[in-house]
Amino acid sequence: MIEIEKLSYSYEDGRTALAALNLSVSTGEKIALVGPNGAGKTTLLLHLNGILRGEGIVRVGGEIINERNLSKIRAEVGLAFQSPDDQLFSNSVYEDVAYGLIYQGAPAGMIKDRVAAALEMVGMPGCEGRSPYHLSLGEKKRIALATVLVMQPRVLALDEPTAGLDPRGRRGIINLLAGLEQTLIIATHDLGLAKELCPRMVIMDAGRIIYDGSTMVAFQNPALLEKHGLTDYYIDS
Amino acid sequence: MPTGIVQRASYLRGSSILHRCDARIKIALLISFLLTAAFLPIGAWVVYALMGGLLLVAMLASELPVSVLLQRALVLEIPILLVLLPQLFLQKGNFVVLTVIKGFQISFSMSSLVRITSLLIRSYLSLGFTVLITAVTRFEDLLAAMRACGLPRMLASIFALMWRYLFVLIEEMERMTQARASRSAVPVNSGMRAGGSFGWRAQVTGGMAGALLLRTLERSERIYQAMLARGYDGEVRLGHASEPLTWGQKAAMLLMLLMGAALVLIANGMNGA
Amino acid sequence: MKAPIPMHIPDGFLSIPVAGILWLVSLVFIFIALKKAGKEIGGNKLPLVGVLAAAIFAGQMLNFSISGGTSGHLLGAALAVLLVGPWTAVLIMTSVVAVQALVFQDGGILTLGANLFNMAVVGMAVAYFVSSLFRRWFGNSRWAILLTAFAAGWFSIFIAALAASLELAFSGTSPANIAIPAMGGVHALIGIGEGLITLGAVSLLMASKPQLIEQDSKEPVKSSAVWIAGLIFTAVLLVCSPLASSKPDGLEWVAEKLGFLIMAQDASYHIIPDYVMPGIQNEALATIAAGAIGVLIVIAVVTLLARRGKLAENK
Known part of the structure; x- marks a missing residue:
């Protein structure tokens, strides 16, 4: 589904964000992308649908991302940002969720049905008329997810889907993600989520992939986790 | 991931004499340079060259890559060029006819060529100096200096x-x-008109x-x-509050303004001759 | 790299007298704004003004495609007026325009006075004038507020652009018959974008924090000076521009007018025959046409919104 070859990216001030990454994701896989702050997780996600374009090759569904197929790629790879505020900028939940479909030029009836279905999926049916501004963080995160789900992408790239949520909100998101059939790539600090949802784990640090393999095996290697800033969880559990 | 605009924020770190110079002096320097450039008459080529030399010396003194500074100014010059260029064909005066390729002629007036070239040089000089001064002065210092200036x-x-x-x-x-x-995406073969209305x-x-x-x-x-x-x-x-300027610094500021005025006078004199 | 919005006049574009006079005018307005806004904002609103200025700066980087590579931008003068009132808006636009000139070199230093005049003073006065007028005409219903937002946005851009082109003409940089149709035409279109963005922003704020928008209509802002200034700017520029464009050289035109000379055909000035430089004449015509279309669209949108507003109120 996704193949990344020797992907490098530097910030404008010259710092390296990604250093010659290789990663291959098959259809239907569920991958947890973990690592300390500043490891390059978000930067990597932004490459999956061509928001950032570093050096190297990113293939989605066998096609190399380029200027011309960008729009098509973005329909296949849905990206949910860490802060839902970045994604919600309309008067009503309906308008926000419908954005992608209106942009695609979908007929009005279809938009309405699919928005309703997406809201149902994230556990917030019937809230089309509410103002996104007055929602709680947990609700905003769900709506942000709905804005992506409504476009029915084949790959979902999620940045910290559970960050800042209360335990019940977190549980809700995990259950929601568990029910999805799409290919999932989740950048997260929530190792519990990784353990529960993702059989495969990719550990990043300083723009490199340090570990790529079974989540369970990674958990049996406390030294590895500790070395890359993931200890706290290890001690707690 | 800030792009574009942040890159254009002009301060470039350094420790040259220009970087260390009091921001108030730099503001005075900038204003005298800009005023001088603005007051110069059309076609004062020698004085333009002199000012260009001055700019170059100042850029070298900043110990920053001169090419970067010149390039920044050049980028800023592009819109100016776009506005001025069409006038080459519209101004009054004697027309010069130029055959570029067989059958395609361009005619333009000599006087407006001189005028436009002068305007371009003058604006490039001004831009170059502004780019330089803002590259060697942190915004905080600029602000403190402006506060000190009232x-x-x-x-x-x-x-x-x-x-x-x-x-x-x-x-x-x-x-x-x-x-x-x-989320601005179009699936394959959707057959729908994408983009939404204006x-x-x-x-x-x-x-x-x-x-x-x-x-x-x-x-x-x-x-x-x-x-x-x-x-x-x-x-x-x-x-921290700025210290009062010394007499030497004040004299230097006055000198700069006088030098600018002298240049303008010389340029006008040469044109009159 | 994006080309700066042509509204920012660079150094070397304005003659010293024009730049100097506008520096003085802008300083006077900013001085008054400091006095007036001092009462309005006090200490506890200072952070609001500072951060709002940063937000409007950032908002100016928002763009949306109009067609074929052209994109619409936000200026924000109208939005600032609607949110925090005219005098505070002057301070906000002053901070934005000044920092753009000082740090990003959008617009020159000598021409900063003129740019402040166009974007902070004229933009504010026109937006305030239009919004007060529309509030008076259409009241405070939802539709009236949205209509006001759109009109304030469009007029602030269009009139500010006219002011800029007149300044260029008076400086002898760009003949009025080129500058005004070009700037006016382009900005009649950009203004529609500005109007719609202002409308979009206001409608979002109405949905999420209605007290923000209604607030300034509750407290009667007694700024008749701004009102009158706005009226004068709008009238003078709307009347001046077509007149000035009919006569190519702005300075000559003024000299003639002041001297009550007969408007004689200026033989020495002529556009070269179009077989030599094809397209120029058509281009000028095209920009005029674009301006005319822009004006028509604005009138259409305004009447449409007004009618819908009436309908909504009658319900």
Whole structure:
């Protein structure tokens, strides 16, 4: 589904964000992308649908991302940002969720049905008329997810889907993600989520992939986790 | 991931004599240079060259890569060129006819060629010097110097606050734009006309501006509380107060203005001759 | 790299007298704004003004495609007026325009006075004038507020652009018959974007924090000076521009007018025959046409919104 070859990216001030990454994701896989702050997780996600374009090759569904197929790629790879505020900028939940479909030029009836279905999926049916501004963080995160789900992408790239949520909100998101059939790539600090949802784990640090393999095996290697800033969880559990 | 605009923020770190120079002097230098350039008559080529030499020497003194500075000024010159160029064909005066390729002639007036070239050189000189001065002066120092030169306290405080949050908000803005871009997609063979209407796009953009404002308002409340918590007394601190200028510095500033005036006079004299 | 909005006049574009006079005018307005806004905003609103200025700066980077590579931008003068009132808006636009000139070199230093005049003073006065007028005409219903937002946005851009082109013409940089149709035409279109963005922002704020928008209509802002200034700017520029464009050289035109000379055909000035430089004449015509279309669209949108507003109120 996704193949990344020797992907490098530097910030404008010259710092390296990604250093010659290789990663291959098959259809239907569920991958947890973990690592300390500043490891390059978000930067990597932004490459999956061509928001950032570093050096190297990113293939989605066998096609190399380029200027011309960008729009098509973005329909296949849905990206949910860490802060839902970045994604919600309309008067009503309906308008926000419908954005992608209106942009695609979908007929009005279809938009309405699919928005309703997406809201149902994230556990917030019937809230089309509410103002996104007055929602709680947990609700905003769900709506942000709905804005992506409504476009029915084949790959979902999620940045910290559970960050800042209360335990019940977190549980809700995990259950929601568990029910999805799409290919999932989740950048997260929530190792519990990784353990529960993702059989495969990719550990990043300083723009490199340090570990790529079974989540369970990674958990049996406390030294590895500790070395890359993931200890706290290890001690707690 | 700030792009574009942040890169254009012009301060470039360094420790040259120009970097260390008092910001008030640099402001005076800039203003005398700009005024001189603006007052120079059309076609004063020798004085233009002199000013260019001065600019180059100053750029070398900054110990910054001169090519970068010149390039920045050049980029800023492009819109000016675009506005001035058409006038080559519209001004009065004697026309010169030029055969570029067989059967295609261009005619333009000599006097407007001189005028436009002069305007271009003058604006490039001004841009070059502005680029240089803002590259060697931190905004905070510039602000403190302006405050010392009589910029009202409230305006200085607003500038300082704006500067502190500008890049935070630009980043927020860019993430929002990225989020919009990543949902602006068209599936394969959908056969539908994508992009939405002009009015809808503008309204979505308006929504983004509104969302930004809303978050900004909340932020400003938090900032105010944080300021109160730290004993805010009505003035945003702009770093330590500047010392009064020495007589030498004052004399130097006067000298610069006089030199500029002299250049203008010489240029006018040469043109008259 | 994006080309700066042509509204920012660079150094070397304005003659010294024009730049100097506008520096003085802008300083006077900023001085008054400091006095007036001092009462309005006090200490506790200072962070609001500073951060709002940063937000409007950032918001100016928002763009949306109009067609084929052209994109619409936000200026924000109208939005600032609607949110925080005219005098505070002057301070906000002043901070934005000044920092753009000082740090990003959008617009020159000598021309900063003129740019402040166009974007902070004219933009504010026109937006305030239009919004007060529309509030008076259409009241405070939802539709009236949205209509006001759109109109304030469009007029602030269009009139500010006219002011800029007149300044260029008076400086002898760009003949009025080129500058005004070009700037006016482009900005009549950009203004529609500005109007719609302002409308979008206001409608979002109305949905999420209605008290923000209604607030300034509750407290009667007694700024008749701004009102009158706005009226004068709008009238003078709307009347001046077509007149000035009919006569190519702005300075000559003024000299003639002041001297009550007969408007004689200026033989020495002529556009070269179009077989030599094809397209120029058509281009000028095209920009004029674009301006005319822009004006028509604005009138259409305004009447449409007004009618819908009436309908909504009658319900």
